[in-house]
Amino acid sequence: MAKKQAPDKRPEIYVSTDVEADGPIPGPHSMLSFASVAMLADKTVIGTFSANLETLPGAAGHPVQMQWWKTQPDAWAACRRDLERPEDVLPRYVDWVDKLPGKPVFIAFPAGFDFTWMFWYMMRFAGRSPFGWAALDIKTLGFALTGRPYRKSVKAAFPEHWHDPLPHTHVALDDAMEQGALFCNMLAELRTREAQLAALGSSPDALSDADGSGSDASHPEAAPAKSVR
Secondary structure: OOOOOOOOOOOEEEEEEEEEOOOEEEEEEEEEEEEEEEEEEOEEEEEEEEEEEOOOOEEEOHHHHHHHHOOOOOHHHHOOOOOOOOOHHHHHHHHHHHHOOOEEEEEEOOOOHHHHHHHHHHHHOOOOOOOOOEEEEEEHHHHHHOOOOHHHHHHOOOOOOHHHOOOOOOHHHHHHOOOOOHHHHHHHHHHHHHHHHHHOOOOOHHHHHHHOOOHHHHOOOOOOOOOOO
């Protein structure tokens, strides 16, 4: 009979990851650069990982994406220097994630894009994903917290206090840091709401009266939040 495994009491570590690519999907197109920032819920940075990659053999940039890159010369230059082979980088990245002092959770905005790329590259060049099959989507968290329609749950519509004064440059490490801080601020608000609900005896009506969410003026559709950008 197999021994019962002891529960993993390590904290979750949120691995905020940004991908820069030359097209919409991996295989026909290539990941040009990626970066991860490993953070605790209080925004303590445990470590970072970033790399610029050689393009895949036989792949080509998508015309629309390559036209967009022409509008971002600084970001393009940043992701095209010090290039490394994916087969060298991805095993090193997976090892870095494995050595984090906690349970890694992949987060991105939107996770549907960044995790698609990272999962494909990890499976292709490292043979496994240390995150399993799952990723936490910051956009979906914003949808749940604000009550806005999903397609309108964009960074510019989020409350100002969720945004730290960090740049969004399309350089992978900058953007991973920015969205990681955004996520931690959103998570802090979620935990505050949970604590308020618990303190009020799990009464939705009482919580609504306490935070003003029952009034039209406080609803995000009635009073859209301003972005710091």
